[in-house]
Amino acid sequence: MVSVTHLTTDLAAIVGDEHVVTDAAACERLSQDLSLEPFALADAVVAPGSADEVAAVLAHARERGLAIAVRAGGMSYTRSHVPTRAGTVLLDIRRLDAILDCNPRDGHVTVQAGCRWETLYLALREHGVRTPFWGPLSGRVATVGGALSQHALFLGFAGHGVSSRSVLGLDVVLADGTRVRTGSGAHRDAAPFWRDFGPDLTGLFLGDSGAFGVKVAATLRLIPTPRVAVGVSFACEHVDGLLATLEAAARTGVCSDLYGFDGPFNALLSGAGFSHLRGTPYSVHALIEAPAEAIAQASLELVRREAGEHAREIQASLPLSIIADPFGSMRAIFRTQRPAVHLPTNAIVPWSSAAAAMEIHAEAFREHAAALERHGIETWTLFAASPGAFNIEPALVLDDDLGRASRSPAAREAALAIRHDLSRRFDRLGAMHVQIGKYYDFLPKLLPGTRDLLERLKATVDPDGTLAPGALGLGEP
């Protein structure tokens, strides 16, 4: 094992003294994520300032038998960046935050992986363009690289899919320091304007939770910034109405964002000023973006006609509030409540299984009702929709703090067990998950040939298992 002193000296020689942290408290803060799940303490946190420095750190780690975990904004709920063993260096990529090239005419922007979504949005707006998926709601903190490692979804999801669908190519550093570029940018004489050039190597590194390489830059597609945004909201009395409203609105194909909340979430929102949601069993909210007013209004009428059959239209303050401060509004809403830890479980199913997913959700909370009440654990559920899929995200909310020391160990233990149980139940339905990290079952769910190929790919790009051991279930001890 390398001594901490030697490690600090070696890493500082690569990135500079001020970008290496070995203080135990700081290492603990940066090693954990938001999941309350176990984590090992990183020996050091190192923040490279260039792709060359990333390659040098990886080479150093490999030589010394150290593991590398990659951390960006730290917004993982699935142990994505958390070290799993001693002898891990945490690679903090937030210094890689530059926008390297913006080409509005050809419709692509190349940005370093540590750039935050809000920074990117504001910079692109000056050019009259935006990425199709334009960030998670945590985009004031969350980075491009982190989101792409997790198939993040939210802003633009209904219209453009998860974050990965907006990617044209990547710059990746493999465990041995090899630099790889994917998409048309990998062509010796081409610009990075096109993803589909031969086999889709880009896809290997998307949603990989850092298992296959360290993303140092991404080229994303650009669209003109929508000139008009209008919102529409509905209240539904029953779960059938919720699903029918979401599905009908999704199938219009005109919504950029489409999401809903259950009664407890509506109560939270009501306390944050959205009093029109008080007592609403389910609410649905859509944002429609368009290049011109007439198109926006026609689309709005279409959603009203198709989705309004199943629900009552209410004021649209919520979707417009969220869009006004897209990367801060939800945090502001949560801040109106007492401090708590949120543990979400994410499940994505086709529309034909949406009712079954809702039944699983209801059944699980019925069965766990006594434990939830005993430990004072609340549940809030968010739904998100796209034309092809229904996303359900129940969160357990408990009075606790992040970190190893718990204010209520029994409640924490119960919440973690219930969360595991929820994900198992959704798995049995064949649900997909974004943010696989080191939390959701992945490899065991794959067909043998697919699993074997992934394991062989991992062995090829990371033969010593240096990168993110345990991510996707690969390289687990």
Added chain:
Amino acid sequence: MSGLLDELAAGAPLAVRERRTLSAKPGEVFAALSRLRAGALVQRAGVLGRGLGALGIADPSGLLYAQLLAGGFVVLAADPLREIVVGRILARGRASKPPLRGRGDFLASTRPGTAKVALAVGVGGGEVTAELRLRVVGLGRGARVLRPAVARGLRAFLDALESEIAAGARSRNGARVA
């Protein structure tokens, strides 16, 4: 401002705009807006509890934005990290208020005995702008009476917002040191 208010309340007989030069990022301004308490306006010169009551704010200790929404304001339009417009339809005397679900209802409302008020906050070019527009049947001389009070209220709002932005910056710097 990105012009949203003009689309919603062009030609309003009462239009008062106040500007403040601030070096904060748009996200910091919107974050401060979400943290701002209604009582922060009361503390500023010239803004009385009565004025807050007219905006539908019942609890000065509550968050200003939440209080506005809970008090009957509806978000009419938004341009991400650039502008937000809230509006309310007020009824005088026995006049009934039309439903207000969003900009369509706001634009369409012409019911006699009602007043439409739109309030916008915008960020851009190193400035934060607050603007209020009011359209009411038979306002007449009332506009001249209201204008100074509205201007004072908007200036108090910008003062409070500036303080909140500074508090946010101090908090972030403190956290960084810790």
